[in-house]
Amino acid sequence: MRLGVVDVGSNTVHFVAVDAEPGGRPTPMNDWKTSLRLVELQDKQGRISQKGIKKLCRAVKDAKGLSEETECGEFLPFATSAIRSAKNSAEILDEVEEQTGVRLQIISGVEEARLTFLAARRWYGWSAGRILGIDIGGGSLEIASGSEELPDAAFSLDLGASRLTHEWFDTDPPERKRVNELRDYIDEQLAGPAKELAKVGRPRVATGTSKTIRTLARLMGAAPSSAGPFVARELTAPGLRQLIAFLSRMSAADRAELEGVSSNRSHQIVAGALVAEATMRALHLDKIDICPWALREGVILRRIDKGLE
Secondary structure (H helix, E strand, C coil): CEEEEEEECCCEEEEEEEECCCCCCCEEEEEEEEECCHHHHECCCCCECHHHHHHHHHHHHHHHHHHHHCCCCEEEEEECHHHHCCCCHHHHHHHHHHHHCCCCEECCHHHHHHHHHHHHHHHHCHHHCCEEEEEECCCCEEEEEECCCCCCEEEEECCCHHHHHHHHCCCCCCCHHHHHHHHHHHHHHHHHHHHHHHHHCCCCEEEEECHHHHHHHHHCCCCCHHHCCCCCCEEEHHHHHHHHHHHCCCCHHHHCCCCCCCCCCCCCHHHHHHHHHHHHHHCCCCEEEECCCCHHHHHHHHHHHCCCC
16 A cells, blocks of 8 residues: 655654555655744744644645645654644644644654654564664654664654754854763753663664765764665764764854755754764763664554555
């Protein structure tokens, strides 16, 4: 069966069409995305603006059209941090459905961590043993650890790269004082989850997913995406510290000139790097491997597991 999956995240609306069958690897047939930055379209009360809702409706409508054009037998639309944390989330879901005929399903933070973990588990296989997965999105950070397909511990924290940039940085480049204050804040937020994760055991494989982590690895010399998903890539703690010192002194425009950094994400890469650094420090990780599969693949794999007609 061909599945159409729409991922409404904090930065983008991303549509993929995949051919899926039980026991097989999902095969991408179409890939499209558009930038929204929904977190940045929230007011001080945490409500996404009408402008943001209209942009979202247009994007979902376009994704639905692509699903029909690519003859998808099933359409799986879901939303994550930006909409689930918005004070007007119910209003957003109703308006999107009214305007597009699509009812977005909100995935909770913990379920997002579980589904992303499932994707990592399937990618690395049982021989990897205990896996610890880290995913830095635009609105939230998900961490999960386990030795089976379901993690023993899973956490979702409002430590997304776009969210923190919007809430903490008001200059470009950010002031060093604010960078240090944000680093301390992230450390505080991670303290509790880090203790719980330590209790379930040391991972044999620590892995990172999401565009933010892939971009950071690329800036540290990892192979570009054009080299394919099977090339080994990693992010190291020492290299990340050096990278932060470099990136935090640059403007967003200058960062966008770096190879591997898109203009849509250049403004938030410093905050994303701080989250990655703090997470690795809190979990005592010297390096993490980069996993090409993440939440969307987890959603697809879960749907395959339920059986396809």
